[in-house]
Amino acid sequence: MARLTPVSGFVLAFAGTMGLWATQAAANDELLKIQDDPKQWVMPLGNYSSNRYSGLDQINRDNVGDLQVAWTFSTGVLRGHEGGPLVIGNMMYVHAPFPNTVFALDLSKGGQIVWKYEPQQDPNVIPVMCCDTVNRGVAYGDGKIFLHQADTKLVALDAKTGKEVWSAMDGDATKGETGTSAPLVVKDKVLIGNSGGEFGVLGKVTAYNMSDGKIAWRAFSAGPDDQIKVDPAKTTALGKPVGKDSSLKTWEGDQWKIGGGTTWGWMSYDPELNLVYYGTGNPSTWNPAQRPGDNKYSMTIFARDADTGMAKWLYQMTPHDEWDYDGVNEMILADQQVNGQDRKLLVHFDRNGFGYTLDRDTGELLVAEKYDPAVNWATKIDLKTGLPDRVKEFSTEANGEDVNTTNICPAALGSKDQQPSAYSPKTGLFYVPTNHVCMDYEPFKVAYTAGQPYVGATLSMYPPKGEDHLGNFIAWDATTGKIKWSLPEPFSVWSGALATAGDVVFYGMLEGYLKAVDAETGKELYRFKTPSGIIGNVNTYEYDGKQYIAVLSGVGGWAGIGMAAGLTEDTAGLGAVGAYKALSSYTALGGTMTVFALPE
Amino acid sequence: MRSACRSLFFLAVAVTLAGSVQAQETASTTEEKPYHVAEDGTVSWPVFSGFRRYNSVCHTCHGPDGVGSTFAPALVDSMKRLSYEQYMDVVVNGRKNVNTAVQRTMPSFGLDPNVMCYIDDIYAYLKARSDGVVPRGRPAKKEDKPAEWAEAEAACMGL
Numbered sequence: 001m002a003r004l005t006p007v008s009g010f011v012l013a014f015a016g017t018m019g020l021w022a023t024q025a026a027a028n029d030e031l032l033k034i035q036d037d038p039k040q041w042v043m044p045l046g047n048y049s050s051n052r053y054s055g056l057d058q059i060n061r062d063n064v065g066d067l068q069v070a071w072t073f074s075t076g077v078l079r080g081h082e083g084g085p086l087v088i089g090n091m092m093y094v095h096a097p098f099p100n101t102v103f104a105l106d107l108s109k110g111g112q113i114v115w116k117y118e119p120q121q122d123p124n125v126i127p128v129m130c131c132d133t134v135n136r137g138v139a140y141g142d143g144k145i146f147l148h149q150a151d152t153k154l155v156a157l158d159a160k161t162g163k164e165v166w167s168a169m170d171g172d173a174t175k176g177e178t179g180t181s182a183p184l185v186v187k188d189k190v191l192i193g194n195s196g197g198e199f200g201v202l203g204k205v206t207a208y209n210m211s212d213g214k215i216a217w218r219a220f221s222a223g224p225d226d227q228i229k230v231d232p233a234k235t236t237a238l239g240k241p242v243g244k245d246s247s248l249k250t251w252e253g254d255q256w257k258i259g260g261g262t263t264w265g266w267m268s269y270d271p272e273l274n275l276v277y278y279g280t281g282n283p284s285t286w287n288p289a290q291r292p293g294d295n296k297y298s299m300t301i302f303a304r305d306a307d308t309g310m311a312k313w314l315y316q317m318t319p320h321d322e323w324d325y326d327g328v329n330e331m332i333l334a335d336q337q338v339n340g341q342d343r344k345l346l347v348h349f350d351r352n353g354f355g356y357t358l359d360r361d362t363g364e365l366l367v368a369e370k371y372d373p374a375v376n377w378a379t380k381i382d383l384k385t386g387l388p389d390r391v392k393e394f395s396t397e398a399n400g401e402d403v404n405t406t407n408i409c410p411a412a413l414g415s416k417d418q419q420p421s422a423y424s425p426k427t428g429l430f431y432v433p434t435n436h437v438c439m440d441y442e443p444f445k446v447a448y449t450a451g452q453p454y455v456g457a458t459l460s461m462y463p464p465k466g467e468d469h470l471g472n473f474i475a476w477d478a479t480t481g482k483i484k485w486s487l488p489e490p491f492s493v494w495s496g497a498l499a500t501a502g503d504v505v506f507y508g509m510l511e512g513y514l515k516a517v518d519a520e521t522g523k524e525l526y527r528f529k530t531p532s533g534i535i536g537n538v539n540t541y542e543y544d545g546k547q548y549i550a551v552l553s554g555v556g557g558w559a560g561i562g563m564a565a566g567l568t569e570d571t572a573g574l575g576a577v578g579a580y581k582a583l584s585s586y587t588a589l590g591g592t593m594t595v596f597a598l599p600e
Numbered sequence: 601m602r603s604a605c606r607s608l609f610f611l612a613v614a615v616t617l618a619g620s621v622q623a624q625e626t627a628s629t630t631e632e633k634p635y636h637v638a639e640d641g642t643v644s645w646p647v648f649s650g651f652r653r654y655n656s657v658c659h660t661c662h663g664p665d666g667v668g669s670t671f672a673p674a675l676v677d678s679m680k681r682l683s684y685e686q687y688m689d690v691v692v693n694g695r696k697n698v699n700t701a702v703q704r705t706m707p708s709f710g711l712d713p714n715v716m717c718y719i720d721d722i723y724a725y726l727k728a729r730s731d732g733v734v735p736r737g738r739p740a741k742k743e744d745k746p747a748e749w750a751e752a753e754a755a756c757m758g759l
Contacts, residue, residue: 079671079703098703123698127707130660132671198660286656404738440738444652447757452712458655460664460737560670565663568736589670 028187031141032271034088038501039542041087044137044182045420045496046539048269049333052422053499054540058547059598060502064516064525067596070548071111072531075101075591080535080556082418083137083182084496085593086145087541087550091159093140096591097556098126098133098150104162107543115162121151125173128451130198131558134180134535136266136418141185142210148192152179154208156190166213170194170206175450177201184267186276186306189216193263193278197326200258200284200454203298205267205276207309217309221261221280221297222247228297228311229304235311236363238386242314250294250319258448259291260284261298265328265418270344273361275303275312277346279327286324286412287443287456288397294319299327301348301356303363313363315386318352322396323377323441324412324457325352330420336428338366338479347478349421349432351414352388354381357478369481371416371474372434374409374464396441396457404442404458411439411461413492413558420537421476424499427519429484430476431505433493437567438464462567470563473497473507475522485522491583494559495551496537508534508551510559511586514594530594533587535559546597554591555583634724637733641741645749647734648742650725653718657709665736666729672704679730687723691715717756 034040035047038055046052059067075081075096086093090108095101099121104114126133129150139146144165145157152171155164170192171177176199184191189207197203203221208214219229225245232244251259261280268277280302283295299318304311318325332347338357346360353375357367368381377395378388392398394408413435421432439461446456463470471489476482495508503519510533516526533555540549555564566582636644643651655664661672668674679687694708709715715722728734753759 076700078701123696123703123705124707126698126703126705127661127694132669133703442652442738444656445757445759446656447713449712449714452709453657453660453714455656455660455714458652458738460655556670561660561663562669564670565667565674567664584670 028271031185040089041085041539041541042140043086043184044083044139044537045266045268045330048271050266050268050330050420051332051334051425052420052497052537053424055501056540056542056547057500057502058542059500059504059549061504061518061525063598064502064504066598067516067526067528067549068599069528070595070597072595073105073111073593075103075552075554075593077101077554077591078589079554080132080134080560081552081554081591082134082535082537082557084537084539084552085550086138086140087539088140088159090543093138093145094593095135095138095147097135098129100135100147100149102138102145102147102157102162104159117147117157117162119147119149119153119155121149122173125151125178128173128176128196128199129178129180130195132556132560134557136180137182139183139185139190141190144210146183146185146190148179148181148183150178150180152177152194154183154190154192154213156210156213168208168213168215171201175199175201176452181264182266184269184276185210186269189306191267191276193265193267195262195264197260197262197281197284198453198455199451200260200448201262202257202259203261203263203280205263205278205309219304219309219311221263221300222251222256222259222295224248229309230311230314236313237315238363238365247296250296252292255291258284258454259295259298261300263328265326266330266420268331268333269306270333270360273344274306275360276306277301277303277331277333277360279329279331279348281326281328282321282324285446285454285456287401287446288320288322289401289443290445290456295321299325301327301331301346301358303360315358315363315365317350317354317356318388320397323352323408325350325414327351329416329418332421332423332430333360334423334425334478336479345478347423347430349416351410351417352377353410353415355476355478355481357481367478367481371432371476371483372410372436372472374436374438375415376407376409396443402442402444404440406440407438407465408441409438409464410435411437412441412459413437413461417494417558419494419535420496422497422499422505424505424519426501426503428477429519430478431497431499431507432474432476433495433497433507434472434474435492436464436467436470436472437461437492461562470567473517487517487522491563492559494535494557498538498540498549500540506538506549508536508538508553510534510555510563510583512553512555514538514549514551514596528596531592532590533583549596550593552591552593555587555589633727634720635728635733637728641739643728643734643739643742644724645743645745646721646724647728648739649718650721650723651739653714654722654725657715658722666726667736675726676730679726684723688719691719713757717753
């Protein structure tokens with residue numbers, strides 16, 4: 001570069017900008033177009049609104065009972081398989097947990113492997129991943145496949161050849177920072193978050209230029225206003241400007257630097273408002289006494305400008321968390337009527353057990369209701385202040401360090417974890433895979449060492465008192481905050497749901513079943529036991545005139561930690577019929593994709 | 601090996617600091633039965649302390665109460681085979697078993713005070729679990745925290 005004359009430097013820069021404009025428009029338009037084509041499945045959550053809904057109706061409530069396995073594919077990896085495949089044209093892209101293998105399969109040639117990419121990563125990253133070596137999927141944009149590796153590296157692969165186009169190391173795995181989330185491609189950028197809240201990692205979202213892998217913007221979850229990309233006068237929380245140092249004021253000393261708020265969940269995008277939505281995770285440590293204050297902006301929904309990263313609005317759901325209720329779950333964008341008015345909604349089922357409905361333009365809180373009746377840590381959410389009305393009995397802060405607070409619902413797993421819900425514009429309902437688990441929680445002092453766990457609490461988990469099932473699959477009305485129907489499941493439902501125009505809703509179960517239920521009534525229409533427990537998300541696509549349903553099985557993840565050997569020793573004590581057993585008595589390890597279709 | 605020996609040396613110091621009542625007993629007795637459980641189920645303080653620390657750090661891979669998970673072995677079984685020295689070695693230095701079929705990695709906790717200051721407690725808890733004298737879940741009754749233990753903890757953790 002030093003050899004360039006100023007003139008050629010200018011020309012180069014100008015040409016570069018032109019190139020960027022061209023890419024930006026093209027990539028944006030391409031994804032906006034493909035997401036509306038139900039034959040393809042172009043992003044992990046189906047579309048920018050994270051609806052996990054398909055307009056395909058060849059498979060419907062009348063014939064889904066005839067579903068058969070069309071073909072299967074082994075990933076060759078044993079550990080927990082979250083996420084699901086993408087389908088773009090005749091190509092399917094399948095990913096695996098660590099070592100984060102990616103396969104490109106040609107659907108026109110019976111799923112033949114066109115290319116396989118297997119990154120070389122330091123295995124030392126494995127044990128700093130808190131809850132198994134999961135990965136929630138790849139993203140597509142501008143002819144590239146984007147992989148967010150365990151070691152935080154973001155890699156751009158040529159979608160046709162699998163050749164690496166560029167890569168960028170996003171964080172430092174030696175300090176416990178890891179990558180598990182799926183990237184989101186918006187315009188000319190690709191966005192990723194980070195993981196590592198149990199290692200005192202500070203959360204951040206970074207937007208990389210899709211063309212060259214350079215950082216376009218980065219926004220942290222806590223710290224000074226410029227670092228968190230918050231404008232004290234313009235960024236609002238429930239309609240009011242947040243003011244100066246709104247994050248720093250809520251921490252004691254430098255604790256925010258190891259304060260968590262990682263961003264390991266899902267992101268959504270509204271192209272009209274040009275806003276990106278995501279949530280932040282738990283503050284570090286799990287011992288609330290060691291971090292006085294509201295710990296902003298952990299446990300927060302952010303709406304950020306896609307081009308600059310500046311926050312338009314934000315809302316902290318659980319200030320000063322005392323239970324590990326991360327706010328990272330998916331943000332579902334839907335246009336529905338609330339109180340007779342058309343609203344642009346953002347619907348979010350938080351770990352804390354409340355289903356939130358907000359105006360996604362302004363951040364106004366419209367509805368906040370419990371989506372599991374077992375939730376007891378708070379009685380309600382005040383829609384004006386946004387604050388939960390906490391119950392002292394279940395407050396680990398009020399009870400203090402070295403005290404065991406018992407029977408808190410939900411458990412740290414949340415009433416729902418990352419497993420994404422589906423929204424059907426046809427029924428207007430949200431289909432939510434949930435956990436039905438409670439806990440004891442005892443916080444105690446811990447010391448921080450870079451790269452070592454920074455947890456500070458002991459937990460025991462179990463089903464709610466007097467109950468013997470650990471999960472429910474529910475249909476939810478987000479305009480009123482009411483459960484329409486609820487299907488009890490023996491284990492947590494840790495699989496992403498899919499709703500279709502065929503009036504069928506699909507989800508996977510930890511025991512390994514893929515299930516199809518009626519979108520109106522919840523009536524079971526079909527089940528098939530795949531080779532392993534399902535923590536992946538169900539997808540659908542059409543190829544050569546035929547609709548397929550695809551899902552990754554491969555038990556593991558956080559669910560595989562607690563439920564593998566059962567949550568308690570003596571299941572007899574839990575009551576007679578349906579008393580649950582250890583998950584290990586239903587299923588074993590192994591990553592396989594199973595693809596279903598109707599018979600000829 | 602030299603660095604391993606050195607960290608084991610530091611570890612020995614840390615263990616002595618975290619010491620507890622057990623340090624006064626003979627080495628062989630404490631290694632075989634590093635716990636007391638009274639007839640009414642009251643566990644010695646180190647067992648309770650080990651329960652807390654185990655279920656804060658170790659359980660994220662080895663499962664609640666040492667019962668294992670889908671990706672890490674059940675320590676209630678492993679502790680039947682591991683000697684005290686082997687246990688120390690694995691916790692302090694970590695261990696790797698990574699190949700095409702298996703990706704198992706135990707990290708090194710040699711520099712983590714949340715583990716090292718309580719390493720004998722965690723040992724006591726896991727031995728008690730492995731010997732079947734402490735059931736799953738939180739011990740219902742525990743002895744009071746001994747003053748020497750509290751002092752050693754404060755010194756080790758720098759509280």
